[in-house]
Amino acid sequence: MLADDFYRLAHDDVTGKPRLHPMAVGVGCAAALLTELVTTRHIDVADNHVSVVEQQPPADSLAHVVLDQLIAEAEREHSVRTWLAFLAGQAPEQVANRLLRAGHVRMEAVRRLGRQTGVLYVPVDMNVAARPWALLSHSLRRHEPLGYESLCLAGLALATGLDTFLLDGAPAATFDYLRRSVGTLWSPMRELLFHTHAAIGDAVLSHRT
């Protein structure tokens, strides 16, 4: 699942610690969940709004939960940014729980001064956890054409700032290739990713990071 792969990309494959600021992880996971629904043609992103196109429940339970929320508030016509902000609160935990149910991560308590302050989702198999990074990074570095799902993942990485991690040490031409490739995504994805990038930027400006 795309959001699972984004989560793996955004967290260390051994320790499970985030590679991004928590706010960026939230917005990124929210965008990833919306991307899943766009891919299955359940929703459309256009004109700064998210609209539900298909109400038939999707196969995945988390995608179903998100779609239900979108359907419930459909007539309020919230903007893309509002949905990203709303979903960002829960998205990382929801995606982590999906990984937990599938047995890919295990929960570990984060302790500070002896007290538990949070939870960390540590990958069970670090090879599986590193796979999205490995495949995407290699394809990009060799300038290979990317499939749709890989392209979406690359787009999410670029929007959230993970591109520097993904293409660590690569020449500028590779970054250019990434940008050009991602530019070929269809317009719902491009608009979603535009707002993802802008939302993270706006959070910097309003001191809410």
Next chain:
Amino acid sequence: MTTTRSAPSSNVTNTLARSRLGTAAVVFFVMAAAAPLTVTAGGATSGFAITERTGIPIAYLAVAAILGLFAVGYVAMSRHVVNAGAFYSYVAQGLGKPAGVGAAFVAVLAYNAMQIGLYGGFGAVLAGYLDDRFGVSASWWACALAGWVVVAVLGMLRVDLNGRVLAVMLLAEIVVAVVFAVVMVANPADGGVTFSALSPGFLFSAGIGAALVTAVTGFVGFEATVVFSEETRDPKRTVARATFIAVTVTGLLYGLSAWALTVATGPDKIVAAAQEHSTELIFTLVRPHVGQFIVDVGHLLFVTSLFAALLSFHHTVGRYLFSLGRERVLPAALGRTSRRTSAPKAGSLTQSTLALLVLLGFAAAGADPIVHLFFWVTVSGGLGVLILMTLTSAAVIGYFIRDPRDESVWRRLAAPVLATAALGWVLFLTIDQFDVLLGVEPGSPLRWLFPSAFAVAAVLGVLWAVLLKAWRPDVYDAVGLGANATAANPFGPATPMVTEAARS
């Protein structure tokens, strides 16, 4: 933000509202940036000493009124523009993009000046305090450098002072300032309690421009309320309420505190007393009546107040540079953030480097930290912000003339016109009397140095905008849009440009 459909509450809106800020949080944040104790203990006393004007108290009250008037149009426009946190984006969207870029350059210079000048105050006050209480003799620039290191590190890590810590410190500062003021009024000099320093007649006296811009400098920071437009529970009302509360409370605090100083020394002796004791004046006056402990607390809060202001303005400069980097008006590297901390690293580093160079320069030149760095440089920063506010006020008029957008006549026309006139008047007086402000001879070249620096910045900005229009029209189109600019957004060009509709 939802469109206006009434209907039972939306789960999305409610959930988002829970993590959003209320009026109090916004007020605390901006008042901390305005640093009340820094102004009452440092700004006002330096003002009396260097400008040699007695009308400082009434100037604070007058400026509070003018800024309140300015805030009406400013807040109204903030509801409609993206990148509401930066003055230059108002100017770009109200007066055109060349003016916007000019304003951006002025803003970068002005806020840098505000921040760097504060190092002088921080260094001198900390050095004085260490010497006084602990007998540790340290030079002002060593203390300033120590502060610089802490600010630079916190800035890179994007650590802002914890909201609660800030609130507690701010409340303590206000309590101390009020206590000091009450004590001073309760122990007047021989003439008894007189209100002569509050006489409106001062507003028309010679050299009042100097007092007015000193007052403006004290308020800088209040404009940051609009930064939180997207983060408040009730976007229409919270920001407006917070802005007016901030201006009113700080205005009364500064005005009455400065007046209390004149009561304690006698209005005819305030200038001499301020020149003799400098930033120690307020403590010297209250010490016989409140005891050493309260004075120590006051000193400590003075230092922390200066530090809070330093960090706040550092972040402000970082934000401006980040915003301009995102638009590609300035190098795109400034628009990048650190992956893990989301800090605008390049912007923070740039500001820290600039501050270091200026600090070392002033130290090497043997400058007086209070007169030359704290007063001259911050008040010049205040002049820059005054220029920005005047332009913004005019921009409000220009913006609403094309499309009233359901704002009342008072908010979009009457108040901004009055505010622009008032600010313009203050601006004219300030530049005309800049020699009084600096406390130098009328013929001194210094009196033109600071104002012309802003003129040069503005002209460079306008020229740069013209060049951008020719060389990079897509960047030119995005001026004023900040993080929503398509220029630095990798998904920009093929997507329709984010306009006002995006904020609904």
